[in-house]
Amino acid sequence: MFAQPKLTICVPSRNRQRYFQETIRSLLMNLRTDIEYIFADNSDDPSIMNSFMEDVVADPRVKYLPSGDRVFSMVDNWDRCVEVATGEFICMIGDDDYVDANVVDLISRSQVEHNVVDVFVWSRLTYNWPGNRPNHCNVSAPLGTDVHRLPRAWLYQEFFSWKGNTATPNMAFGFYHGAVSKRVMDKIKAKFGGKYCEYPVVDFENVCKVLVTAEHMFYSERPFSVLGSCAESNSAKIKLTDKVKDQHAVFMIETGRNIDEDPHMKHFPFPSALGLAACIAQTQHWFLSQYGYSPMAGWEANFAEACGMSCGIMGSRQDFDRTVAGYRAAFGKWKGGKYLKHFKPVDYVEPTGSLFFTGVSNNHLYLDEEIGGVETPAELYHLVNQMLERQEALNLNFNEHFKSA
DSSP, rough: OOOOSSEEEEEEEEHHHHHHHHHHHHTTTOOOEEEEEEEEESSSSSHHHHHHHHEEEEEEEEEOOOOOSSSOOHHHHHHHHHHHHHHSSEOOOTTTTTTTTTTTHHHHHHHHHHSOOSEEEEEEEEEEEEOOOSSEEEEEOOOOOEEEEOOOHHHHHHHHHOSSSSSSSOOOSSSTEEEHHHHHHHHHHHHHTSSSOSSSSHHHHHHHHHHOOOOOOEEEEEHHHEEEETTHHHHHHHHHHHHHHHHHHHHHHHHSSSSSGGGGTOOOOOOOGGGGHHHHHHHHHHHHHHHHHOOOOHHHHHHHHHHHHGGEEEEEEEEEEEHHHHHHHHHHHHGGGGTTGGOOOOOOOOTTTTTOOOOEEEEEEEEETTTOOOOSSSHHHHHHHTTOOOOGGGGETTTTTOOOO
């Protein structure tokens, strides 16, 4: 091991042991020694992971945080990972995801060129595990080869203004599928609440705090990780309103309160169960209210438009209709219905089965999700990795502003 690991990869888990174990195996296949791994189990049956980890903890790069005598909230489980992390940078992924630890070489290159790197994020691939494929689909792999330094003020505006004609805010810079320096994370702890993680929507809470704390922000167009979605994952349920409702109830129990009833929500009638757009906006609203930051001018209309686009991802016509009705009711109550006119749900399109595009379009490579018989996010990444530009050949365009979202 190095005196200080370059990167700590944290993997918190809750009752998804099969995927957690596969993710651990995949990560440890990389033998470099400047990486630290923190695996935090939070399962109802601790014996499954405790038994699996008996041999794994012999690896000096590994720290194992077992389940406790109570169920940890997501905030507490993520927070305890960061507490024991010693890496120069910290990356958080889900237990059904994958990240290429070799991204630290690109971070190091950026430090040589620019000296200080506070946050380094990258594009991501997406992958549905076998068992979570209601529709045969493709994977989009960005073909960009540039690494950009981005101004914080621009990133803040992109995230909090909701502009850009997308279903969620642009440029989410944080430790989830990104790398935030431990120095910045320590500043966040000192500045906000005395904890690294504070609000139940932990990934987007971190984005809010990073964007007002970090200074030197970098983005790689080339992907270095995979957002996995197994049958039990939150992302697998986001398109199904009944599943979202059940998931929401469990989440609130484990959080210890219904965050939709927090004081700051009194005049913000967008419960997190409405979907990802509402969930992110709720987190932003909490952060701005809690710490006295002013909202971006004009964000409300942009948010309403984003909610309309987000309705289009729903899994069925019934789920689409329910989501539209929920958002429409919320906008009708919010600020006297002023922004209801901006809520324009996209038309629902029935899934097309096995018909989808493969090939190159708009500087993205589209591949069959089942290409080569891949069965894990790691297998997908290693296959796609052979088709992308070598990271040592990427262009460090630190004097150029990133022009598109």
